[in-house]
Amino acid sequence: MNSESEFIEFIKTITDLPAEQEDKFRALISVKNINKGEHFVRAGRNSKTIAFVKKGLFRYYYTSEDGVEFTKGFFDVNSVLSAYDAILENSPAHYSIEALEDAIIEAVDYYKFRQLFSEDPCWNNFLVALLQKGYLAKVRREREFLLMNAEQRYHSFLERYPDLEKRVKQHIIASYIGITPESLSRIRKK
């Protein structure tokens, strides 16, 4: 009997997964704990792993030259993590991925995963679905930066991530919205 994999369950919600491919994929998975404050990816390092979040919460963030952090996004349970652009370009990641809560992930080496691609079209289907989701999220975010002021972006954050306001510190939310913690404090007072 095989061990359970939530990653595989997740993939099955997106595409048909032949039993053979399922087994091959399962062999690539290793389960890892990441404690709050630890990193899955660090800016400046090459990365070659993708992972599925079984438990916990992550954020992606940039660090500017003068050390200020800017949060790109939040990834809760049932998300796929990766420094995908860095993997594709085989270059150091521009950003870091940090656990905001104690987490458990299922990690897979991208290059080993990539080898499955030519064996069955299900993987391309899966990748297309992931990319489309990521693309839609970025398009939405771009629209927000172009069209909205800080207060509107805060409300958009609340709508999109209704439970994160309690789970995430103010200064991290502020860095997601693109303002200072002081400004966010003032906006919230209203």
Add this chain to the structure above:
Amino acid sequence: MNSESEFIEFIKTITDLPAEQEDKFRALISVKNINKGEHFVRAGRNSKTIAFVKKGLFRYYYTSEDGVEFTKGFFDVNSVLSAYDAILENSPAHYSIEALEDAIIEAVDYYKFRQLFSEDPCWNNFLVALLQKGYLAKVRREREFLLMNAEQRYHSFLERYPDLEKRVKQHIIASYIGITPESLSRIRKK
């Protein structure tokens, strides 16, 4: 003898294209002229066409509630145009796509194109490549909005689109950077 298609040549630079698929795809293409100022996609309308730019220059732009335009991006010769998020969601486009110069495109109905997908994996390869490119562009742009001020974003624009400064009006460049034409004028004076 078949007519030339730059769209097909472009696809061949990305993936192997079996002769049978090439013929089927060619049958879907219709060549169209779009004059400067005319639209390929209009915000608020459903769209179901993708197109390849043979000649000319396009921009994607949002229009805010109070009628102000914000340019998402520029698409020169050898680019693929589509309101892809709107097509995926089968919903009205949030943005418009306008010709900034007299243009010639090769247009293809997305749903007819989509029917080819199950016939050969080359189409998924092609789609993954397009999505990755789009995704990388959005990631870069998000980073710029989070980390850079207006002047830095202007210089980033100049690096990325070296020849567009001459071809595109100031107020459109300003709307891409996310500032007013007046502010851009001041930045350029330096």
Add this chain to the structure above:
DNA sequence: AAGGTCTATTAACATAGATCAATGATCGCC
């Protein structure tokens, strides 16, 4: 070439959000 319509520049003022600094509130830890 004159007139009209876009487009770009410039200046004066307004404002959102940043910065700096001080004070309070929370939270983990011995």
Add this chain to the structure above:
DNA sequence: GGCGATCATTGATCTATGTTAATAGACCTT
């Protein structure tokens, strides 16, 4: 349960960019 460290709030300024408005230049069109 107290103490230091982190985090949030608040107030006083500062600055980048927006707004408004006026002018000047560019580009058509007849």
